[in-house]
Amino acid sequence: MQRRPLKLRTRESSDHKGTFGRVLLVGGSRGMAGSISLSSIAALHTGSGLVAAAVPDPVLETVAGFHAALMTIAMPAQDGCFSVGAWSPLKGLISRQDAIGVGPGMTTNEGSVAIVDGLLRQRQTPVVFDADALNVISEHRLFDDEAIVRTEGDAAVVLTPHPGELSRLTGVPASDGDEQLAAAQRMADRLGITIVVKGGPTRVTDGCAPDAPGRTFVNSTGNPAMATAGCGDVLTGVITSLLGQGLSGWDAARLGVWIHGRAGDVAASAISAAGMTAAHLVETLAIVADEMAE
Numbered sequence: 001m002q003r004r005p006l007k008l009r010t011r012e013s014s015d016h017k018g019t020f021g022r023v024l025l026v027g028g029s030r031g032m033a034g035s036i037s038l039s040s041i042a043a044l045h046t047g048s049g050l051v052a053a054a055v056p057d058p059v060l061e062t063v064a065g066f067h068a069a070l071m072t073i074a075m076p077a078q079d080g081c082f083s084v085g086a087w088s089p090l091k092g093l094i095s096r097q098d099a100i101g102v103g104p105g106m107t108t109n110e111g112s113v114a115i116v117d118g119l120l121r122q123r124q125t126p127v128v129f130d131a132d133a134l135n136v137i138s139e140h141r142l143f144d145d146e147a148i149v150r151t152e153g154d155a156a157v158v159l160t161p162h163p164g165e166l167s168r169l170t171g172v173p174a175s176d177g178d179e180q181l182a183a184a185q186r187m188a189d190r191l192g193i194t195i196v197v198k199g200g201p202t203r204v205t206d207g208c209a210p211d212a213p214g215r216t217f218v219n220s221t222g223n224p225a226m227a228t229a230g231c232g233d234v235l236t237g238v239i240t241s242l243l244g245q246g247l248s249g250w251d252a253a254r255l256g257v258w259i260h261g262r263a264g265d266v267a268a269s270a271i272s273a274a275g276m277t278a279a280h281l282v283e284t285l286a287i288v289a290d291e292m293a294e
């Protein structure tokens with residue numbers, strides 16, 4: 001199987017929804033309801049047992065309309081985005097989740113800042129930070145605070161920046177791919193986290209193994225047809241799902257980018273490179289998902 005980094009176990013008759021995890025996707029806003037919907041459906045199509053999307057109240061019906069199996073939780077909103085009052089009810093949901101994905105379509109307003117800061121400070125639930133969650137971290141220099149450093153026993157933190165987001169996080173221009181990876185490796189080692197440096201190819205670097213600092217995986221799947229709106233939002237849901245299925249940050253990120261790229265390869269050849277969209281990608285993901293266990 002094209003350099004798959006690891007293998008999931010196959011499903012058994014004793015399995016049930018709880019076996020495959022309960023995950024929460026946090027994001028969306030008026031005008032960007034599709035992003036968090038793509039992330040949420042991607043988690044379902046990666047095999048999660050239960051998926052809910054916590055979204056600003058004004059976009060709940062829009063998000064819910066994308067998929068009957070998706071549950072939705074209305075959060076306090078202001079001008080179509082999370083309000084600062086959203087963090088309190090969200091905090092109460094954390095302990096019931098096996099994993100959380102945060103950021104797609106959430107904007108970088110003050111409500112988002114409260115949510116991202118709060119999720120960075122909790123250590124019991126694995127979290128994927130993507131998109132505007134990464135932009136909030138950059139704008140407010142949240143990684144300068146040593147209090148968010150992860151150590152042995154803390155739940156995983158996975159970042160999924162594209163080169164533009166990584167440039168904001170590290171100050172290294174998107175044009176310098178090698179230096180961006182080196183800066184990501186240093187950041188992963190310093191914070192004890194996993195960082196997915198998205199692109200062609202995508203690389204995963206991880207600072208969670210004391211005996212293997214800066215270990216890095218180069219993905220072998222994916223293609224330029226994926227350079228289209230929402231394909232990164234899909235990856236957020238994939239990795240959140242795998243964390244919710246019990247994988248470490250290193251394993252969830254590597255297997256996640258691999259199956260995400262496989263779906264992109266199959267969709268590009270079935271549709272076309274120019275015509276493929278993230279909607280095709282998330283549907284194809286459901287078709288190829290068993291390749292993680294074959």
Ligand SMILES: NC(=O)C1=CN([C@@H]2O[C@H](COP(=O)(O)OP(=O)(O)OC[C@H]3O[C@@H](n4cnc5c(N)ncnc54)[C@H](OP(=O)(O)O)[C@@H]3O)[C@@H](O)[C@H]2O)[C@@H](O)CC1
Pocket residue numbers: 031032033034035036103104105106107131132162163164165174175199229230231232233
């Ligand atoms: N349907 C929806 O609801 C959707 C909602 N979405 C949501 O939108 C929010 C903003 O996210 P976003 O990525 O669209 O905008 P942004 O952070 O400004 O980054 C783009 C800029 O970064 C750079 N850049 C990126 N890749 C690069 C590369 N490989 N190599 C080099 N440069 C690269 C490049 O900058 P430039 O070169 O143009 O200056 C590019 O213009 C976020 O919350 C997301 O979830 C989207 O997911 C879409 C679907």
Ligand SMILES: Nc1ncnc2c1ncn2[C@@H]1O[C@H](COP(=O)(O)OP(=O)(O)O)[C@@H](O)[C@H]1O
Pocket residue numbers: 131162198199200201202222223224225226227228229230231232233234235
């Ligand atoms: N040229 C390419 N080759 C391989 N994969 C690509 C290429 N361009 C984009 N991708 C993939 O598509 C996704 C784009 O993510 P992102 O820019 O965050 O999209 P969005 O935020 O619109 O969802 C990433 O997973 C990236 O690896």
Ligand SMILES: [Mg+2]
Pocket residue numbers: 131162232233
């Ligand atoms: Mg993105």
